[in-house]
Amino acid sequence: MADGTWxxxxxxxxxxxxxWRDQQPFSDDVQQCQQLLFDPRRTRQExxxxxxxxxxxxxxxxxxxxxxxxxxxxxxxxxxxxxxRSDEGIRQxxxxxxxxxxxxxxxxxxxAFIIVAISERIARARPGEALLNLAQxxxxxxxxxxxxxxxxxxxxxxxxxxxxxxxxxxxxxxVNYFSTQGDGRWWRDHRIPGGMAYSMNSVGHMARTHVxxxxxxxxxxxxxxxxxxxxxxxxWALPKAMKTIxxxxxxxxxxxxxxxxxxxxEDKEPPTFDVRQRVFGDLAQFSENRYKGHYHTDETxxxxxxxxxxxxxxxxxxxxxxYFNYLHLQTEEDYMSMGIGIEIDETEGGRVEVRExxxxxxxxx
Amino acid sequence: xxxxxxxxRSALEKTGSSSLSAWPALMALYRSDRExxxxxxxxxxxxxxxxxxxxLADLANRIRFVVRSTYQIEPGGSTSExxxxxxxxxNLSLPAQMVPDIKRFLLExxxxxxxTVQGKDFVGTPISExxxxxxxxxRSTWDADRQRLQARRSAEPLVLxxxxxxxKSLESLPAYVRHGLLNCATKTVLAPxxxxxxLNRGEGSPERLRNGLIFCGKPRxxxxxGGQSHPAPTDMVYVVxxxxxxxxxxxxxVKENPGEPGYPIDWPLRFGNPVNLxxxxxxxxxxxxxxxxxxxxxxxxxERGDCVFCYIxxxxxxxxxYNSDLTVFRQFxxxxxxxxxxxxxxxxCLDDKSINLGCLDDQRIGPDAAPELDIxxxxxxxxxxxxxxxxxxxxxxxIIRALFRDNRQPPxxxxxxxxxxxxxxxxxx
Numbered sequence: 001m002a003d004g005t006w007x008x009x010x011x012x013x014x015x016x017x018x019x020w021r022d023q024q025p026f027s028d029d030v031q032q033c034q035q036l037l038f039d040p041r042r043t044r045q046e047x048x049x050x051x052x053x054x055x056x057x058x059x060x061x062x063x064x065x066x067x068x069x070x071x072x073x074x075x076x077x078x079x080x081x082x083x084x085r086s087d088e089g090i091r092q093x094x095x096x097x098x099x100x101x102x103x104x105x106x107x108x109x110x111x112a113f114i115i116v117a118i119s120e121r122i123a124r125a126r127p128g129e130a131l132l133n134l135a136q137x138x139x140x141x142x143x144x145x146x147x148x149x150x151x152x153x154x155x156x157x158x159x160x161x162x163x164x165x166x167x168x169x170x171x172x173x174x175v176n177y178f179s180t181q182g183d184g185r186w187w188r189d190h191r192i193p194g195g196m197a198y199s200m201n202s203v204g205h206m207a208r209t210h211v212x213x214x215x216x217x218x219x220x221x222x223x224x225x226x227x228x229x230x231x232x233x234x235x236w237a238l239p240k241a242m243k244t245i246x247x248x249x250x251x252x253x254x255x256x257x258x259x260x261x262x263x264x265x266e267d268k269e270p271p272t273f274d275v276r277q278r279v280f281g282d283l284a285q286f287s288e289n290r291y292k293g294h295y296h297t298d299e300t301x302x303x304x305x306x307x308x309x310x311x312x313x314x315x316x317x318x319x320x321x322x323y324f325n326y327l328h329l330q331t332e333e334d335y336m337s338m339g340i341g342i343e344i345d346e347t348e349g350g351r352v353e354v355r356e357x358x359x360x361x362x363x364x365x
Numbered sequence: 366x367x368x369x370x371x372x373x374r375s376a377l378e379k380t381g382s383s384s385l386s387a388w389p390a391l392m393a394l395y396r397s398d399r400e401x402x403x404x405x406x407x408x409x410x411x412x413x414x415x416x417x418x419x420x421l422a423d424l425a426n427r428i429r430f431v432v433r434s435t436y437q438i439e440p441g442g443s444t445s446e447x448x449x450x451x452x453x454x455x456n457l458s459l460p461a462q463m464v465p466d467i468k469r470f471l472l473e474x475x476x477x478x479x480x481t482v483q484g485k486d487f488v489g490t491p492i493s494e495x496x497x498x499x500x501x502x503x504r505s506t507w508d509a510d511r512q513r514l515q516a517r518r519s520a521e522p523l524v525l526x527x528x529x530x531x532x533k534s535l536e537s538l539p540a541y542v543r544h545g546l547l548n549c550a551t552k553t554v555l556a557p558x559x560x561x562x563x564l565n566r567g568e569g570s571p572e573r574l575r576n577g578l579i580f581c582g583k584p585r586x587x588x589x590x591g592g593q594s595h596p597a598p599t600d601m602v603y604v605v606x607x608x609x610x611x612x613x614x615x616x617x618x619v620k621e622n623p624g625e626p627g628y629p630i631d632w633p634l635r636f637g638n639p640v641n642l643x644x645x646x647x648x649x650x651x652x653x654x655x656x657x658x659x660x661x662x663x664x665x666x667x668e669r670g671d672c673v674f675c676y677i678x679x680x681x682x683x684x685x686x687y688n689s690d691l692t693v694f695r696q697f698x699x700x701x702x703x704x705x706x707x708x709x710x711x712x713x714c715l716d717d718k719s720i721n722l723g724c725l726d727d728q729r730i731g732p733d734a735a736p737e738l739d740i741x742x743x744x745x746x747x748x749x750x751x752x753x754x755x756x757x758x759x760x761x762x763x764i765i766r767a768l769f770r771d772n773r774q775p776p777x778x779x780x781x782x783x784x785x786x787x788x789x790x791x792x793x794x
Contacts, residue, residue: 006585040647044518081645084556092452095435100514103507144472145479155476157497168497169489204487234487298483323484
């Protein structure tokens with residue numbers, strides 16, 4: 001136990017406090033959550049509850065908010081006790097919670113997992129090489145790989161009972177870096193209180209679980225969708241994904257935004273505007289294939305987050321290679337599936353509030 | 366031959382991998398028939414199957430458990446060999462030239478990897494029952510695993526503190542002692558290598574220490590008087606002493622027990638049994654602990670630890686236990702004596718009528734008597750020798766000479782006449 005590798009411990013020692021943070025204190029919501037997270041008297045469960053509460057109220061991802069409100073997020077909390085252990089000990093702790101997440105997910109109880117390292121020293125650290133090295137080390141301990149600016153994935157399984165048969169499916173789950181350094185910076189939509197985190201969220205797993213549940217509860221819905229291939233019944237989540245990305249408004253500090261439809265080669269008809277309006281509503285004029293942003297939302301560890309000189313939005317590169325989906329959706333079935341989203345949301349508690357970064361808010365559906 | 370054996374054989378023959386050694390054969394099997402690989406790993410083969418097939422099944426099965434328990438790959442005994450060590454104690458030999466391929470394979474069977482495809486996976490991919498079983502582990506363990514995680518989550522942390530009197534003493538003690546508290550003691554408590562229950566200080570030692578806790582750990586760095594960190598001394602462990610009320614009163618580097626990593630030397634003599642704390646611990650030290658200036662004319666009495674700390678110089682040092690009443694501080698490297706700690710001060714003073722310290726006895730204190738008594742540390746040191754007649758006196762002589770060097774007067778400490786009233790005890794369960 002005394003032997004082993006201690007890169008995490010060494011890298012935390014190398015972190016320098018962020019002088020910018022003295023001028024730009026944490027937001028009130030982050031500050032309030034951190035008071036509890038950094039209190040050594042609180043149990044892990046109390047810390048998880050505080051974090052879940054923050055995610056339900058203050059994070060921009062609609063899926064994440066919805067899951068947090070329903071208390072369906074799975075967590076791996078790495079406290080100061082864990083961070084003082086060897087890397088092998090940290091890896092084991094992550095794997096124990098990862099296993100628990102996967103086992104819950106196979107029955108559809110959860111679709112998302114957050115690994116969060118709670119440490120005041122990490123939360124107050126200056127973005128830079130040392131912080132990047134630490135982020136990569138955590139990623140390595142979790143996933144065995146840690147290249148920056150690449151798409152790294154985990155996997156989630158689901159068992160679907162269907163008339164005495166059990167169908168089993170697996171989804172690739174994107175892994176995204178979040179940290180407290182994002183609070184007040186251009187990438188504030190990837191901020192999280194307490195330190196540094198990786199968030200795994202399978203929209204496909206969630207969409208399939210919800211649609212199966214909704215069909216079990218509502219025989220009429222099941223009847224209506226009987227002829228549709230079951231694996232197509234997941235695209236109802238796409239309109240919500242578009243709402244999460246949102247529209248770029250004046251003064252907005254969004255890191256990602258919707259692009260006018262027609263901006264990309266994939267934006268071909270069909271579907272017609274009428275069909276799109278039926279499922280996307282006000283967002284029909286925007287591309288359902290790609291969106292734009294200052295960073296790649298699929299990449300696990302975006303290197304620009306760690307560039308201490310990159311903090312003005314004007315200095316950021318605009319990217320247009322951000323895809324909503326693996327597939328180009330255009331069949332009637334795809335759009336029928338999108339149309340059932342509201343019915344499913346109603347039964348699954350999917351109505352959530354979207355807070356714009358400017359402070360304004362609107363309801364998501 | 367059972368159906369899995371037939372399937373595996375067929376897949377291996379199709380890919381021409383039948384004659385390969387276990388690792389390449391298994392990876393070839395996975396590439397050509399994933400389901401056969403998962404069935405082989407989960408269900409194995411009959412005892413009658415040929416040796417190659419049994420070896421393949423054994424490796425596949427071990428991979429299933431290795432992936433769950435976590436692992437690391439390290440260089441092996443020769444350049445052509447590497448070693449896969451699992452957290453659960455498995456040790457698998459790997460051909461060194463295959464390590465990159467094996468790493469990728471192990472990640473892939475665990476559902477991890479780098480993707481070149483952008484966008485979210487909405488649809489997913491069908492998988493088999495065996496693949497799900499391989500990836501999720503045996504269902505019979507799920508509930509117990511869950512309960513263990515829940516217990517960890519709901520456990521109340523054990524928050525240790527330092528008595529304000531002991532914090533105040535830091536103002537005149539060597540600065541490295543303060544840095545040790547802030548950096549090494551805190552880390553030791555967070556992630557101990559071992560925790561003992563009960564400090565064996567012999568007869569007449571305070572009960573709150575007999576029920577106290579001793580945290581031992583291996584912090585990565587040690588700290589000098591300027592607060593600069595250095596690599597931790599080799600073959601040493603950091604030891605943090607806690608009374609039964611949860612107050613830390615002493616912390617030192619101590620030599621490690623040979624052949625027992627993370628354990629201090631002579632631990633069976635010094636401490637009770639190792640315990641498994643069901644709660645995590647943290648040491649809370651106020652952020653404003655002042656950095657004082659070392660004063661060799663001052664010693665400190667810790668009422669919590671019932672011990673006197675006296676330093677002759679402020680060089681960073683480790684603690685060397687001489688007996689249940691005396692520990693000596695020795696400089697790292699040279700092992701020169703830099704100070705000492707006399708333990709069981711109340712008992713020593715009460716025992717030694719010749720230095721007229723009997724007034725420490727609770728029963729004899731009248732309402733008008735002074736509540737404290739000033740005692741010279743040399744007197745306490747010499748009195749402590751009485752209980753250890755078999756000890757060579759040279760160490761005492763060296764310390765006494767150092768205390769009187771340059772015509773100095775040895776420092777005095779103030780000992781309260783009344784025994785501290787016991788407070789609420791910490792619970793380790």
